[in-house]
Structures are given as structure tokens and as C-alpha cells.
Amino acid sequence: MTDMIIPPPAVGLRRLRAAFKDLTLGRVCLTIVLLLGACLMVFPFVWMLSSSLKPTSEVFDADFRFWPRTFAGVQNYYDVLVTQPYLRYLLNSLIVCCGILAVQLITAVPAAYALAKLKFRGSTIFLGTVIACLTVPINVTSIPIYLGLVKMGLLDTYFSMMFPFFVSVFAIFLFRQFFHSYPDSIIEAARVDGFTEIEIVLRLILPAVVPAAAAFSVFSFVAHWNDLYWPLIVVQSQEKMTATLSMMQYRSTFDINYGRTFAAATIVTLPMMLVFLFARRAFVRGITMSGIKG
Amino acid sequence: MARLTLTDITKSFGDTQVLKGISLDVHDGEFLSLVGASGCGKSTLLRIISGLETADTGRIEIDGVGVDEAAPKARNVALVFQDYALYPHMSVAQNMAMPLVMGRLPMYARLPGARFLTPNHTSTRREITSKVEQVAEQLRIAHLLARRPAALSGGQRQRVALGRALVRDPSLFLMDEPLSNLDAKLRVEVRREIVELHRKSGLTFVYVTHDQVEAMTMSDRVAMLQEGRLLQVGAPSTLYGDPASVDVARFIGSPEVNLMPVRTVAGGLDLAGQVLPLATRQPEGATLFLGVRPEALRLVEAGAAGAEPATTLTVTRHSVEDLGGELVVHAALLHAPDIALRLRVQKGSDARAPLMVPSTFRVGVPEGALMLFGADGQRISDPVLSLSEVMA
The missing domain is CATH 3.40.50.300 (P-loop containing nucleotide triphosphate hydrolases)
Structure with missing residues (x-):
């Protein structure tokens, strides 16, 4: 019996020793650095969460405490969720994000296929132009687009909210790189078998592009869900307001209700957090593929 | 169809x-x-x-x-x-x-x-x-x-x-x-x-x-x-x-065809100094290539019975590849080592055959198997005959 009892601590000890065996100074330092980095990343979220429970007066208290002295959480969240049409805002965000994504995919996939696999005069110039367009920030084009939308009387419509993002140069470039490695012989076999070019894209390329498209979708969705800049410019009415934009309503010249703003921020972030938990792999792939941090 | x-x-x-x-x-x-x-x-x-x-x-x-x-x-x-x-x-x-x-x-x-x-x-x-x-x-x-x-x-x-x-x-x-x-x-x-x-x-x-x-x-x-x-x-x-x-001759066939540069002279074909008793209809002094497939060459054993071929070359052995049923012998002319020859020899039943190929041996060249190419590499359809045949 004693023989049977003694081994467990020994095993436990061995495990502990094994765990500490790799523990070099370098590893300890690395872990500490990573831990600090993680804290730095998480802190704004913690602060947001904490502030969303506080009354405005307490948000800017010198000594930071996670749990508020006066609990205003219920009031803040009630104001955000009930006193305004919050579901409407969420729906608007969803419509805009899905609309943008759909058109981006529809335009980017054929364009990328053409740039990657078709031989035509000027294809290199086209590709160069596409890459050059990557460097143009939206702030440059927003004024002419805004003026155009005003002239057409399209301000404050879903169309106006989506329009500048319909063609994603980044998506074209990403998919082109992806298609470039697709074997030519399969495409040629398809041509011999009688596929039309459109059918090659739909039946062969599209199934192959699913991983890249998923990654890009996550990227695009997050980017436009969080976008504040463009909705702020073109949205005028409550009915078209996106969830992110709705946070701005608590600001007025005389009074800024920071507690409520933070509560709204928490709720706006929540859907993306949930998506992240479920589609973490696609998120990570999207970010590594794009090389841009969302 | x-x-x-x-x-x-x-x-x-x-x-x-x-x-x-x-x-x-x-x-x-x-x-x-x-x-x-x-x-x-x-x-x-x-x-x-x-x-x-x-x-x-x-x-x-x-x-x-x-x-x-x-x-x-x-x-x-x-x-x-x-x-x-x-x-x-x-x-x-x-x-x-x-x-x-x-x-x-x-x-x-x-x-x-x-x-x-x-x-x-x-x-x-x-x-x-x-x-x-x-x-x-x-x-x-x-x-x-x-x-x-x-x-x-x-x-x-x-x-x-x-x-x-x-x-x-x-x-x-x-x-x-x-x-x-x-x-x-x-x-x-x-x-x-x-x-x-x-x-x-x-x-x-x-x-x-x-x-x-x-x-x-x-x-x-x-x-x-x-x-x-x-x-x-x-x-x-x-x-x-x-x-x-x-x-074509070089691409088709493995091991590769043997090609030997020769010159037509009065008494036959001059192969790097050795005059082979062969006759062609080419004018004297023409540079030609003699081609012969590796399996057409014969090992001439010293003292073997039967008539010796009219044209023989003395070669030194470089290496022997044993393919199981046959041997591929890589050799070079004794008097002109930069001219390589490949032979394909049936091994017969003797398992020790690779060892039996001497370091220097003679190779019989049958006239009928010889192919003639011009200096430009094009085939010359003339047959190559042995001098003795021409005389007869």
C-alpha cells in the first residue's frame, strides 16, 4: 500500500521540477514583458468597463478604482439600451457592414482574378495603380465624395454610408496574392473542359478563396463596425445612426455624460468581442494576412 | 477519331x-x-x-x-x-x-x-x-x-x-x-x-x-x-x-550512341591516328562522325575461336555498370583517351562477369551497324563498307 501512496507526490514534484527546469532568466523576463504588454492592452477595456458603472463626476477621479463609490451602472446602461432605439442602431451597423462586405467581395474577387491570372495589355499598370491606391487615405477622398453625395441628395442614406467603401483596394490586393498561387494548370484544365471565365471564378476560384475571404470579412466587418469618421459625416438623422455613432450623442457643448458614453462603448464593443471569441482563428489569420492591426 | x-x-x-x-x-x-x-x-x-x-x-x-x-x-x-x-x-x-x-x-x-x-x-x-x-x-x-x-x-x-x-x-x-x-x-x-x-x-x-x-x-x-x-x-x-x-541519334537510346570523329584518308578512315579499314563514298579529307549503338560493339576475347572482325579498336576500361542481365561498360580509346565508348554486353550466366572485363581490351566494330554523319551533324545515308568487301 505504501508503495502505491508514495508515487503521487513524487510525480507531482517531478512535474513541478520539469516546469521549472525550463525557467531561465530570459524566459522570466520575456514572460514579464508579455504580461506587462497584455496589461497595457487590457487596461483601456477595464477602464471602459469600470467607467461605464460610474457617474460622470467619478470618471475623472484622481485615484482610479475599479468599483465605483456611487454605482451608476444601472442608470447608464438603462439610458443606453432603453431610452434610445439602440436595436435600431445595431441594425443600422449590421446593414452597413454587411452591405459593404458583400459589394467588396463581389467587386474584389473578379478584379483580383483578372489581375492574377488573365493576360491582357496593361495588366501591370493596373496592378501598379491598385497598389498605389492603397496609399490614398479616406480623408483625401471624403470631401469630393461628400460633395457628390450632397449634389445627388443622397446624404443620410444607407447608400451614402456604404459608398466610399464599396471597392476595397486592399481586398483586391489580398485576393490577387492569394490567387497568384492557384495552379494555372487547373484553370487551363477548366478552359479545356469548357468552363467560361465567370464559371472559373464561381466554381473553382471562389471555393478556394473561402479562407482568405473569411479572414478579409472579419477584417472589413470590424473596421466598418468601429468606423466613426464617415458615419459622423454623412448621417444626420437618428434612424440612420450606427451603434458606434450613437456614442457621440451624449456629448453636447454643455454636458458630457461620460458614464453613459462608456456604457455605450461597452455595448458597441460587445458584439465584436463575442464574434472574436467564436471566430478567433479567422481573426488571427485576417490580421496576419493583412499585416495591419485592426 | x-x-x-x-x-x-x-x-x-x-x-x-x-x-x-x-x-x-x-x-x-x-x-x-x-x-x-x-x-x-x-x-x-x-x-x-x-x-x-x-x-x-x-x-x-x-x-x-x-x-x-x-x-x-x-x-x-x-x-x-x-x-x-x-x-x-x-x-x-x-x-x-x-x-x-x-x-x-x-x-x-x-x-x-x-x-x-x-x-x-x-x-x-x-x-x-x-x-x-x-x-x-x-x-x-x-x-x-x-x-x-x-x-x-x-x-x-x-x-x-x-x-x-x-x-x-x-x-x-x-x-x-x-x-x-x-x-x-x-x-x-x-x-x-x-x-x-x-x-x-x-x-x-x-x-x-x-x-x-x-x-x-x-x-x-x-x-x-x-x-x-x-x-x-x-x-x-x-x-x-x-x-x-x-x-536524334544521341537523344534516342540509352546508354547514348557512340560517336567518333573520323577523317577520310587514302587507306580508310582515320580515327585519331588509327586508320580503320573502312570505305565510304565521301571525298578524301572530309571530316565525318561515325556512330554506333552500344549493343552493336563486341568484346573481342584474345585467343577466341572464329574469325576476328576486320575493324577492331583497343580501349581501356573506365567503369562497369551491372544491370543484372547485361553490363554497360564505359571505356575510352587507348590511343585517344578523350574519345569515350560505351558498350552494352549480354552477361550470360556468369555471375562474375563484371570482374571479367579486362582493364584493356579489344572491341570489334561491325561495319553494318555503323552510321555516318557529316561534320554538320546531318546523316549521310551512304553505307560504310569494309575495305576488303570493296576490294572483292
């Missing part, structure tokens, strides 16, 4: 002219191999026949009908690729059905959900399925129909690729080095199967390969290309035994 006629095909990529005027006739039901070193233009020629590439000039006819402008689909040719080019996300059955789906169903009927709207859709689909099953049966891949290409071995993928090509009853069957991704043993097996397939189907096959053994063993005729030109077209035995040029 179709006859293919190529007339004066040229093709350039940028500044490089890949095909320099190819004219070729492939008979109905023939197995023709396009053979040549890599970069000779054979694959480009095949792609031009299939319609994936367009020729700069020249004319392509299938059964007498010009197809220069026709899309690949309209030519009704089947193409088997080196890497098989199966559709990765489709099952074997779907892969094989694709040419028929594309060929028999109109565009609108291929859209998803079209089966509910188009009349005769189900019956066409059923025909396609039964055709696919029939071909799969024939190629012994019926048990793989539900699998994806990724779950198949190289040989199985190869069969699926053949099946996909075969299912549409093509008029021309084109293959681009279909065996080069298989291991050596499987290659021999599939080689036989393709020959069998050709025999059974009676289709016209055009087969591209860089492997002269494949070309020799499989084809009715072999067309050899080099640097965008056709060097010779003929039966495998013709290319081997009666090559039109040094290049």
Missing part, C-alpha cells in the same frame, strides 16, 4: 522564338509522341493544339477543319496535365463529370437550382452519371468516386485525370508528361495502361514527354523536336536505327 494536321506553326514569346515552323501530320487513331529536351517547344506545341495558346502563324486542322480560332472547348480535345490539374474541392465523380456538365448542359442550366426550371435536366444528369460510372469502371476507380483528389495516391489521381479526359469522347487525346510525377515502378505500369487505353479506344493520341524510353515504348510514331524545329518523325525503330542527325 480524328486526323490532326499542323502546317508551319510558329510561336514566339517576346524575343524568343519557341516554335520555328512545325508541320506535322498525325494519322487517325495514331499514338504520336512529341519528344525532346526541356525547352524544345513540345509543351508549347501541345498547348497550341489544345487551344490554350494561339500560334503566331500556321494552320491547325482537325479532320480537315481549321480550328485556329476555335476555343479549347470547341475543339473537343482532352488534355491530361503533368500535375493532373484535378479540381481540388470536387469529388472524383464531380471531377469526371465536369467536361460533360459543361458540354451538354447550357449555361443557364448549370446555375444552382436550375434543375427545377429546366426540362430534361434530370435525364441529362442521369446520362452523365452513368457515363462517369462506366468510365470509372473501365479505369478501375469506381470505388474512389466519392473521394476528394487530396485523398488519392499519385497513381489514382493520374487515373482520375485520364478518366476526366476520356469521359467526353474527345476527338484528340493530348497528354503533357503525364507520368513524370509517378515513381519509377508505377510509371511502367501506367505506361502500359495508357497504351492499352489507346488500343481499346482507338483515339488519336498526342503524347509529350522528355523521356525517350516512354516515347520509344508507347508510340506508333515519334516526333523529335529540338529548339523549336522538328528533327525527325518516324517509327521508334526508325529513329533508333536510322536517325536523321547526330542530335
Whole structure:
């Protein structure tokens, strides 16, 4: 019996020793650095969460405490969720994000296929132009687009909210790189078998592009869900307001209700957090593929 | 069943002219191999026949009908690729059905959900399925129909690729080095199967390969290309035994043909100082090449009974490759070590034979097996005779 009892601590000890065996100074330092980095990343979220429970007066208290002295959480969240049409805002965000994504995919996939696999005069110039367009920030084009939308009387419509993002140069470039490695012989076999070019894209390329498209979708969705800049410019009415934009309503010249703003921020972030938990792999792939941090 | 006629095909990529005027006739039901070193233009020629590439000039006819402008689909040719080019996300059955789906169903009927709207859709689909099953049966891949290409071995993928090509009853069957991704043993097996397939189907096959053994063993005729030109077209035995040029002689046959530079002199042919008692109709002082296949050379054993050949060369042994049934002896002329000779010798029953090849030995050269090439590499059809014959 004693023989049977003694081994467990020994095993436990061995495990502990094994765990500490790799523990070099370098590893300890690395872990500490990573831990600090993680804290730095998480802190704004913690602060947001904490502030969303506080009354405005307490948000800017010198000594930071996670749990508020006066609990205003219920009031803040009630104001955000009930006193305004919050579901409407969420729906608007969803419509805009899905609309943008759909058109981006529809335009980017054929364009990328053409740039990657078709031989035509000027294809290199086209590709160069596409890459050059990557460097143009939206702030440059927003004024002419805004003026155009005003002239057409399209301000404050879903169309106006989506329009500048319909063609994603980044998506074209990403998919082109992806298609470039697709074997030519399969495409040629398809041509011999009688596929039309459109059918090659739909039946062969599209199934192959699913991983890249998923990654890009996550990227695009997050980017436009969080976008504040463009909705702020073109949205005028409550009915078209996106969830992110709705946070701005608590600001007025005389009074800024920071507690409520933070509560709204928490709720706006929540859907993306949930998506992240479920589609973490696609998120990570999207970010590594794009090389841009969302 | 179709006859293919190529007339004066040229093709350039940028500044490089890949095909320099190819004219070729492939008979109905023939197995023709396009053979040549890599970069000779054979694959480009095949792609031009299939319609994936367009020729700069020249004319392509299938059964007498010009197809220069026709899309690949309209030519009704089947193409088997080196890497098989199966559709990765489709099952074997779907892969094989694709040419028929594309060929028999109109565009609108291929859209998803079209089966509910188009009349005769189900019956066409059923025909396609039964055709696919029939071909799969024939190629012994019926048990793989539900699998994806990724779950198949190289040989199985190869069969699926053949099946996909075969299912549409093509008029021309084109293959681009279909065996080069298989291991050596499987290659021999599939080689036989393709020959069998050709025999059974009676289709016209055009087969591209860089492997002269494949070309020799499989084809009715072999067309050899080099640097965008056709060097010779003929039966495998013709290319081997009666090559039109040094290049053909060297490419076809393994081990490589022996080539010896000679000069015509008064008493015969001067081979690096040794005058061989051979006569040609070439003028005196002409520089020529004597070619002889490795198996035509004979080891002359000292003191052996029987008449000695009139022409013998003394050589030094370099190395001996034991192939089991026969030996390949690498040697060089004793008096001119830069002229190498290869011999193929039957080993007989003596297991110690490799050791029996002495370090210096004599080689008999039968006049009848000698091929004569000019200094430009072109074949000279004159026979090479022994001097004693000429005297007689």
C-alpha cells in the first residue's frame, strides 16, 4: 500500500521540477514583458468597463478604482439600451457592414482574378495603380465624395454610408496574392473542359478563396463596425445612426455624460468581442494576412 | 477519331522564338509522341493544339477543319496535365463529370437550382452519371468516386485525370508528361495502361514527354523536336536505327550512341591516328562522325575461336555498370583517351562477369551497324563498307 501512496507526490514534484527546469532568466523576463504588454492592452477595456458603472463626476477621479463609490451602472446602461432605439442602431451597423462586405467581395474577387491570372495589355499598370491606391487615405477622398453625395441628395442614406467603401483596394490586393498561387494548370484544365471565365471564378476560384475571404470579412466587418469618421459625416438623422455613432450623442457643448458614453462603448464593443471569441482563428489569420492591426 | 494536321506553326514569346515552323501530320487513331529536351517547344506545341495558346502563324486542322480560332472547348480535345490539374474541392465523380456538365448542359442550366426550371435536366444528369460510372469502371476507380483528389495516391489521381479526359469522347487525346510525377515502378505500369487505353479506344493520341524510353515504348510514331524545329518523325525503330542527325541519334537510346570523329584518308578512315579499314563514298579529307549503338560493339576475347572482325579498336576500361542481365561498360580509346565508348554486353550466366572485363581490351566494330554523319551533324545515308568487301 505504501508503495502505491508514495508515487503521487513524487510525480507531482517531478512535474513541478520539469516546469521549472525550463525557467531561465530570459524566459522570466520575456514572460514579464508579455504580461506587462497584455496589461497595457487590457487596461483601456477595464477602464471602459469600470467607467461605464460610474457617474460622470467619478470618471475623472484622481485615484482610479475599479468599483465605483456611487454605482451608476444601472442608470447608464438603462439610458443606453432603453431610452434610445439602440436595436435600431445595431441594425443600422449590421446593414452597413454587411452591405459593404458583400459589394467588396463581389467587386474584389473578379478584379483580383483578372489581375492574377488573365493576360491582357496593361495588366501591370493596373496592378501598379491598385497598389498605389492603397496609399490614398479616406480623408483625401471624403470631401469630393461628400460633395457628390450632397449634389445627388443622397446624404443620410444607407447608400451614402456604404459608398466610399464599396471597392476595397486592399481586398483586391489580398485576393490577387492569394490567387497568384492557384495552379494555372487547373484553370487551363477548366478552359479545356469548357468552363467560361465567370464559371472559373464561381466554381473553382471562389471555393478556394473561402479562407482568405473569411479572414478579409472579419477584417472589413470590424473596421466598418468601429468606423466613426464617415458615419459622423454623412448621417444626420437618428434612424440612420450606427451603434458606434450613437456614442457621440451624449456629448453636447454643455454636458458630457461620460458614464453613459462608456456604457455605450461597452455595448458597441460587445458584439465584436463575442464574434472574436467564436471566430478567433479567422481573426488571427485576417490580421496576419493583412499585416495591419485592426 | 480524328486526323490532326499542323502546317508551319510558329510561336514566339517576346524575343524568343519557341516554335520555328512545325508541320506535322498525325494519322487517325495514331499514338504520336512529341519528344525532346526541356525547352524544345513540345509543351508549347501541345498547348497550341489544345487551344490554350494561339500560334503566331500556321494552320491547325482537325479532320480537315481549321480550328485556329476555335476555343479549347470547341475543339473537343482532352488534355491530361503533368500535375493532373484535378479540381481540388470536387469529388472524383464531380471531377469526371465536369467536361460533360459543361458540354451538354447550357449555361443557364448549370446555375444552382436550375434543375427545377429546366426540362430534361434530370435525364441529362442521369446520362452523365452513368457515363462517369462506366468510365470509372473501365479505369478501375469506381470505388474512389466519392473521394476528394487530396485523398488519392499519385497513381489514382493520374487515373482520375485520364478518366476526366476520356469521359467526353474527345476527338484528340493530348497528354503533357503525364507520368513524370509517378515513381519509377508505377510509371511502367501506367505506361502500359495508357497504351492499352489507346488500343481499346482507338483515339488519336498526342503524347509529350522528355523521356525517350516512354516515347520509344508507347508510340506508333515519334516526333523529335529540338529548339523549336522538328528533327525527325518516324517509327521508334526508325529513329533508333536510322536517325536523321547526330542530335536524334544521341537523344534516342540509352546508354547514348557512340560517336567518333573520323577523317577520310587514302587507306580508310582515320580515327585519331588509327586508320580503320573502312570505305565510304565521301571525298578524301572530309571530316565525318561515325556512330554506333552500344549493343552493336563486341568484346573481342584474345585467343577466341572464329574469325576476328576486320575493324577492331583497343580501349581501356573506365567503369562497369551491372544491370543484372547485361553490363554497360564505359571505356575510352587507348590511343585517344578523350574519345569515350560505351558498350552494352549480354552477361550470360556468369555471375562474375563484371570482374571479367579486362582493364584493356579489344572491341570489334561491325561495319553494318555503323552510321555516318557529316561534320554538320546531318546523316549521310551512304553505307560504310569494309575495305576488303570493296576490294572483292
